[in-house]
Each structure stands twice: as C-alpha cells, then as structure tokens.
Amino acid sequence: MAHPLIPRIVTCAEPIAAELGLEVVDVVFQTNKKPPVLRIDVRNLSQDTGLEDCERFSRLLDPQLEAQEIIPGAYVLEVSSPGTDRNLTTDREFIAFRGFPVRVKTYAPYKDQKEWCGTLRERDEAAIHLNLKGKAIAIPRELVAKVQLDDQP
Structure with a gap:
C-alpha cells in the first residue's frame, strides 16, 4: 500500500519534472528505514535519463519539499532513473513498450501460474495481453500485481 504522503x-x-523535460515514473517512501528514504524515479522524455537529470531534479525538488513541509522530520531524498527492469504503470508506458518483453506477476495463480513472461501486446480495461511464443493470453487486471520490462526475453 502506498504511503499517504x-x-x-x-x-x-x-x-x-515537467519544467526539466522529465516525467515522474515512480515514488516510494520507505518509512521502515532510519531516516526514512523518499525515492523518486524520473525519466527524460527526449533522451536517455542521465545523472545530470537526476541531480537537476533533486536540487529543485528538495527545497520545495522543505518549503511545503510535506515530510515531517529528517529523510533521505534519492532520485534515480527507473532502469530497464522497471514496473510499467501508466497507459503511456504500456503504449510505449508494446512489443517489448515483459514479466507479469499475479497476486493469485491464473491458469496455474503466478508469473508470466511474454511480449506485451496491450493493456485494456479488463486485461494485460501478452504473446507467449505465438500464443495470445489475456491476464485479468484484477489479478496483476505488477508488470515489469524483462531483460531476459
């Protein structure tokens, strides 16, 4: 469950992020660490995301978070790029990565499996559609825990 902040x-x-030509891809607030860690993944919309992108974003975001007093107490801010094994969450990502190898993990077994590896065809209102070596499968969205790009096609 996501943190309420x-x-x-x-x-x-x-x-x-938008001002810098970046997109916020994921935000995780890990309160089980001392001090808590706020990790934000950003992606450059026009080229590969670099260290400079993360640094610029961090330098602008940190004072804003402090000024708005969103997070009480001390915390560590980590800004990074999502990497190739990242989770797909937005419609935009599912469109952009159509045809790419993905790994789908489910909360409960679907057709006797909790993990599926295949080529992403699409995501619609009802399911994640994969191509598994020429065979189409639709995994119901309510069962899907996460969809990740898979670097092991």
Whole structure:
C-alpha cells in the first residue's frame, strides 16, 4: 500500500519534472528505514535519463519539499532513473513498450501460474495481453500485481 504522503509529493514533484523535460515514473517512501528514504524515479522524455537529470531534479525538488513541509522530520531524498527492469504503470508506458518483453506477476495463480513472461501486446480495461511464443493470453487486471520490462526475453 502506498504511503499517504505520496499524492502530495507527486503534486509537488510533477511540475518540477515537467519544467526539466522529465516525467515522474515512480515514488516510494520507505518509512521502515532510519531516516526514512523518499525515492523518486524520473525519466527524460527526449533522451536517455542521465545523472545530470537526476541531480537537476533533486536540487529543485528538495527545497520545495522543505518549503511545503510535506515530510515531517529528517529523510533521505534519492532520485534515480527507473532502469530497464522497471514496473510499467501508466497507459503511456504500456503504449510505449508494446512489443517489448515483459514479466507479469499475479497476486493469485491464473491458469496455474503466478508469473508470466511474454511480449506485451496491450493493456485494456479488463486485461494485460501478452504473446507467449505465438500464443495470445489475456491476464485479468484484477489479478496483476505488477508488470515489469524483462531483460531476459
């Protein structure tokens, strides 16, 4: 379950990312660490995401988070790029990565499996559609725990 502060953090972070030509891909607030860790993954919309992108975003976001007092107490801010094994979550990502190898993990077994590896065909209202070596399968969305790009096709 996502931390309740994440929507406020996203609201603060997205305009800064947009100003820099970046997109906020994921936000995780790990309160089980001392101090807590706020990890934000960003992606450059026009080229590969680099360290400079993460640094620029961090330098602009940090003072805004402090000024708005969103997170009480000390915390560590980590900004990174999502990498190739990242989770797909947005409609935009599912469209952009159509035809790419993915790994789908389910909460409960579907057709006796909890993990599926195949080529992403699409995501619609009802299912994640994969091509498994020429065979089409539709995994119901309510069963899907996560969809990740798979670097092991």
